[in-house]
Ligand SMILES: Nc1ncnc2c1ncn2[C@@H]1O[C@H](COP(=O)(O)OP(=O)(O)OP(=O)(O)O)[C@@H](O)[C@H]1O
């Protein structure tokens with residue numbers, strides 16, 4: 553367990569710090585002025601030689617669903633930990649709900665809910681008991697506890713399982729219960745670290761229904777991380793993070809438009825030679841599982857010239873609209889599924905280890 557986690561005390565168990573209730577605790581939505589929910593400038597975290605977060609800048613509007621998308625080891629959890637006051641930034645600054653994460657950590661903690669990447673429920677307790685325990689830790693006023701438990705269980709469609717032991721829950725149900733727990737004390741900003749990790753596609757879709765309902769009905773800002781490209785589409789905006797740096801940020805459609813109108817993937821007899829030839833004449837092209845992917849502005853007129861520019865026999869051609877996978881590919885030269893969560897030493901970054 554690292555020093556930051558030790559300093560964070562009980563919060564590391566997912567139960568959060570003990571806080572007192574706001575006078576305005578009971579009713580949502582509550583908004584502190586018009587400022588951003590999260591505002592980050594040059595935020596960085598280094599663990600010895602490893603740069604976990606390399607200096608990131610972004611802002612999240614109140615009521616926004618904002619996704620931090622990136623491969624294993626990109627720095628997603630570290631960013632969330634700094635925003636939730638569980639890891640101390642090496643440099644830079646961040647405010648959450650208008651409060652500085654370093655100088656006003658207590659104020660930040662009062663206004664956030666957090667669901668950790670690792671499951672932190674007590675599975676020998678029922679859903680209701682888990683929630684009651686959390687309500688005590690967070691100082692939810694006594695007369696608010698019962699209605700609030702009913703409310704959050706309803707929000708994640710678990711009302712009928714409230715008296716069941718968590719050990720009898722499926723993975724998806726446990727995750728939804730954790731989200732309910734994160735909402736129990738009526739936070740203004742809910743942080744979800746990989747809420748859908750390891751869940752099947754159908755359960756992931758249900759989780760997203762829950763998340764969007766929370767935003768709709770409670771006005772909460774949602775900051776989540778994921779490495780599933782497809783589901784980041786549900787977010788209002790996405791920041792793509794790789795090796796601790798944000799490489800692209802925008803709405804899903806703007807990100808896709810930024811890499812071109814279409815992608816053309818060629819299967820050839822010699823992909824290396826085709827890649828070299830295409831790059832030589834100025835195409836933006838990268839090696840992918842399916843062959844060589846080329847980013848183009850207009851697929852219709854591009855296919856013919858691309859096939860001849862490849863200068864090797866072409867066996868297959870596939871043209872399609874860009875996806876978020878293509879956005880990652882375009883900016884990093886790699887497919888996200890190639891990642892193995894490797895740490896990146898500082899010197900590698902300093903010498904531009906990234907391939908284009
Ligand atoms: N406490 C720590 N001590 C040393 N290195 C750490 C620590 N926490 C994270 N790192 C390193 O920082 C980098 C970013 O880790 P982080 O957990 O933020 O990535 P992530 O994007 O959340 O990855 P994943 O998708 O696997 O959860 C990794 O190289 C990781 O090994």
Ligand SMILES: [Mg+2]
Nearest residue numbers: 628629630669
């Ligand atoms: Mg993580």
